[in-house]
Amino acid sequence: MEKINKKHVLIVDDDSATRILFGSLLSRGGFEVLYAKDGNEGREMARRFLPDLILLDYNMPIMDGLETAQRLKTEPGSLNVNTPIALLTNEDLSLEAQKMIKELGVIDYIQKGVDNDEFIKRVKNILK
Amino acid sequence: MIVACFLVVITISYFSMIKLTSNNYWEKHTYEVIIKADNVISDLQNAETGQRGYVLTGQETFLAPYTESLKNIYTDFQTLDTLTKDNLVQQKRLSEMKLLIDKKLLELDNVIGLRKYKGFEAAATVISTGTGKETMDSIRLIETDLKTEESKLLEERTRDSEQTTSQTQLMLLWGGIIGFFIYLLVNNIISKFVIKDLVSKPFLLKEQEAVFYARSLIEASLDPLVTISPSGKITDLNEAAIIATGISREKLLDTDFINYFTNPDEAREGYERVFRQGFVSDYPLTIKSKEGKMMDILLNASVYKNKEGVILGVFAAARDYTRMKQATEAIELINREMEAFSSSVSHDLRAPLRVIDGFAKMLSEDYALKLDDNGKRIILNIQDSAKQMKTLIEDLLAFSRLGGQEIKKEFVPMAALVKEVFDELKHSLPDRKIDCHIQELIDTKADKDTLRLVWINLLSNAIKYTRPKDEALIEISSRLDNDKIIYSVKDNGVGFDMKYIDKLFNVFQRLHSSDEFEGTGVGLANVKRIIERHGGKVWAEGKVGEGATFSFSLPKI
Numbered sequence: 001m002e003k004i005n006k007k008h009v010l011i012v013d014d015d016s017a018t019r020i021l022f023g024s025l026l027s028r029g030g031f032e033v034l035y036a037k038d039g040n041e042g043r044e045m046a047r048r049f050l051p052d053l054i055l056l057d058y059n060m061p062i063m064d065g066l067e068t069a070q071r072l073k074t075e076p077g078s079l080n081v082n083t084p085i086a087l088l089t090n091e092d093l094s095l096e097a098q099k100m101i102k103e104l105g106v107i108d109y110i111q112k113g114v115d116n117d118e119f120i121k122r123v124k125n126i127l128k
Numbered sequence: 129m130i131v132a133c134f135l136v137v138i139t140i141s142y143f144s145m146i147k148l149t150s151n152n153y154w155e156k157h158t159y160e161v162i163i164k165a166d167n168v169i170s171d172l173q174n175a176e177t178g179q180r181g182y183v184l185t186g187q188e189t190f191l192a193p194y195t196e197s198l199k200n201i202y203t204d205f206q207t208l209d210t211l212t213k214d215n216l217v218q219q220k221r222l223s224e225m226k227l228l229i230d231k232k233l234l235e236l237d238n239v240i241g242l243r244k245y246k247g248f249e250a251a252a253t254v255i256s257t258g259t260g261k262e263t264m265d266s267i268r269l270i271e272t273d274l275k276t277e278e279s280k281l282l283e284e285r286t287r288d289s290e291q292t293t294s295q296t297q298l299m300l301l302w303g304g305i306i307g308f309f310i311y312l313l314v315n316n317i318i319s320k321f322v323i324k325d326l327v328s329k330p331f332l333l334k335e336q337e338a339v340f341y342a343r344s345l346i347e348a349s350l351d352p353l354v355t356i357s358p359s360g361k362i363t364d365l366n367e368a369a370i371i372a373t374g375i376s377r378e379k380l381l382d383t384d385f386i387n388y389f390t391n392p393d394e395a396r397e398g399y400e401r402v403f404r405q406g407f408v409s410d411y412p413l414t415i416k417s418k419e420g421k422m423m424d425i426l427l428n429a430s431v432y433k434n435k436e437g438v439i440l441g442v443f444a445a446a447r448d449y450t451r452m453k454q455a456t457e458a459i460e461l462i463n464r465e466m467e468a469f470s471s472s473v474s475h476d477l478r479a480p481l482r483v484i485d486g487f488a489k490m491l492s493e494d495y496a497l498k499l500d501d502n503g504k505r506i507i508l509n510i511q512d513s514a515k516q517m518k519t520l521i522e523d524l525l526a527f528s529r530l531g532g533q534e535i536k537k538e539f540v541p542m543a544a545l546v547k548e549v550f551d552e553l554k555h556s557l558p559d560r561k562i563d564c565h566i567q568e569l570i571d572t573k574a575d576k577d578t579l580r581l582v583w584i585n586l587l588s589n590a591i592k593y594t595r596p597k598d599e600a601l602i603e604i605s606s607r608l609d610n611d612k613i614i615y616s617v618k619d620n621g622v623g624f625d626m627k628y629i630d631k632l633f634n635v636f637q638r639l640h641s642s643d644e645f646e647g648t649g650v651g652l653a654n655v656k657r658i659i660e661r662h663g664g665k666v667w668a669e670g671k672v673g674e675g676a677t678f679s680f681s682l683p684k685i
Contacts, residue, residue, distance in 0.1 A: 024487075028494070
């Protein structure tokens with residue numbers, strides 16, 4: 001029963017160590033975690049498992065976080081149009097970039113450098 | 129009466145002088161005849177030596193003195209003939225001599241021909257017959273007669289000349305005495321006219337010298353130099369200008385100065401600016417030569433005026449900085465690449481570092497009960513190092529960002545900024561006792577964000593290195609120095625040894641161990657970079673145990 005109530009979070013990041021770290025933090029924080037290593041795999045997982053939150057790495061090869069978010073939000077037939085998406089970034093985003101992701105329907109961005117506890121706090125805040 | 133006597137004396141003197149001059153002429157003449165006669169003989173000997181050399185070796189190089197001597201013989205003989213035109217006996221001797229010379233030369237030529245076409249043996253045989261020597265001896269005999277005759281004449285003339293000389297000397301003495309009186313009489317009148325002439329002559333010479341001197345200076349320059357008329361025509365130039373353009377002096381003169389640049393409009397603006405403001409310095413242009421070769425130059429020019437201050441034209445020097453420009457561009461490219469490299473490395477280091485730090489923290493939190501003290505300490509060490517590395521990466525990223533960032537200048541109320549920075553820094557150190565004096569600081573225009581970074585670095589250093597002191601004293605002041613403002617931060621901290629001053633502002637250079645004082649060695653390098661980008665300088669003074677003073681300059685508003 002508890003398992004069903006758990007929120008599902010999909011982490012899309014090309015760096016496996018980062019995926020595992022954030023995944024571990026999330027499952028430690030009471031979330032069910034799904035993993036994908038690039039944009040395409042992320043879209044497939046999102047379509048199949050309909051997660052409650054998608055965390056997208058901003059810098060990914062081939063299809064970056066922005067493009068992945070855009071496709072999830074706007075592609076015809078996408079099942080994740082209303083799914084909250086947050087970007088994982090290395091640094092502070094410029095105001096321009098912030099505005100752009102807002103327009104895409106990405107609700108937040110989280111700097112990877114934040115402290116473990118802060119990270120979980122931010123995720124919980126989004127899913128409140 | 130005096131004038132009459134004087135006239136008599138000078139008339140006698142005049143005729144004596146004429147005679148003396150003519151005697152002198154004849155003496156000179158005699159010597160000339162003797163010398164020329166000797167010359168003809170030595171020319172013949174030279175020719176013969178050359179011929180013998182050729183016969184012996186068969187090498188054409190020996191024929192050079194031979195041909196040279198042939199030319200000289202006839203010129204010398206011609207002079208000799210002209211000198212003795214008045215003397216029939218000597219003329220007769222000369223015509224005999226001429227025949228013998230012709231014969232001698234024919235013989236020499238003949239032998240050379242034999243050597244060339246028949247070989248050494250044939251030529252040597254002719255020489256050994258001795259006919260050549262006979263002819264030469266006859267010529268010598270005539271020459272001796274010629275010289276004897278001339279010497280005899282000379283003796284007579286010298287005797288005559290001596291008599292005339294003593295007569296002239298006597299007359300000149302009288303003339304001198306009388307002349308002296310006349311001199312006294314007219315002294316005043318003459319002096320008035322003469323002085324002017326005497327003064328102007330050396331002046332003329334000096335002017336000529338000055339022209340040569342100026343010309344040599346102009347030509348000595350490796351930089352192209354030109355003078356330009358107010359209408360923009362080239363009026364003078366040096367060799368370097370010819371080389372740079374590949375066009376001859378004649379074709380450059382009186383043509384438009386601007387024609388020889390890739391951008392004529394800029395060139396026009398350049399020399400017109402000289403006429404307007406009197407000079408230009410380091411005005412960049414590119415000369416295009418006739419062959420299409422480019423030369424990047426910096427134009428330095430000024431007007432030149434005549435005595436009345438009227439501008440006559442522009443004197444322009446073009447400093448070739450093609451190579452310097454290329455080198456600068458290459459260095460800039462390398463710098464950009466270096467920065468891109470360090471920036472991407474720093475970025476890439478961040479992700480794994482975050483993972484190390486994140487897992488270490490998870491481990492210490494979730495497994496605290498399962499780990500003994502040693503295990504806990506190990507995790508703490510990992511976390512400390514990760515933290516240190518994180519600071520280093522952030523500093524490095526800031527450093528590489530500073531390289532490419534545009535400086536946006538705005539008005540900065542300096543004292544307020546310094547106070548703000550100090551308060552922020554002090555806030556996190558409630559236990560430290562710091563006496564900070566911020567004097568009235570001169571405001572300036574600068575990029576506020578980066579300037580804040582300067583103060584953060586300098587003040588946090590001052591706070592850090594005064595830590596061993598019970599009471600830290602930090603003093604911030606400013607002063608004007610010509611067109612600059614100098615800001616200083618003085619502390620009573622541990623100071624430093626001036627022999628390491630060169631290292632102080634270099635990236636990653638530290639004068640203290642990390643255990644003693646934490647730090648990455650990037651802070652002061654950042655300060656230097658920011659200040660230099662503002663057109664200022666940084667420097668420091670210090671003494672071990674007696675504090676340090678860090679100063680930087682910014683241009684005055």
